[in-house]
Amino acid sequence: FDACKAGGEEDEEKCQKAGWEAISDFLRNKTRFDGYFPMDLAETAAQAKVRDIKHYYHLYFPDGRYPDAVSSAARAIFEQMWELGLKLMKWIDDGISEGTWEKLKKQDMASLVDTCCKEQTLFRILHYPTYDG
DSSP: OHHHHHTTOOOHHHHHHHHHHHHHTTBOOTTTOOEEEOGGGOOOOTTOSSOOSOEEEEEOTTTSOOOTTSOHHHHHHHHHHHHHHHHHHHHHHHHSOHHHHHHHHHTTOOOTGGGOOGGGOOEEEEEOOOOOO
């Protein structure tokens, strides 16, 4: 809803409808675990007694399910984070000693960069509503 209004749409009813469609049409997929996760499906943190107060989308690019309201900017952010993640993993790979690499090779382990798969990388957009309590 807020993104619709921020995008310049003045028809509040149209924005409200778009928000509900984005929720109902993209409700969590139990096989792939993508789509919209309402607050009643949020996790409970370790040792916590109360469920987290949040709702979110799980996105997989390019094949995940998400509403049109997920802008090209969100996809661009995902790409930038993906590239940053690869760079960080390469730095870790570069810092591993030869002795450690030998041990890893004996266990059929590859470099961190080689273990990455963009299609299986989760991008989670979270919203924590205001809470007075």
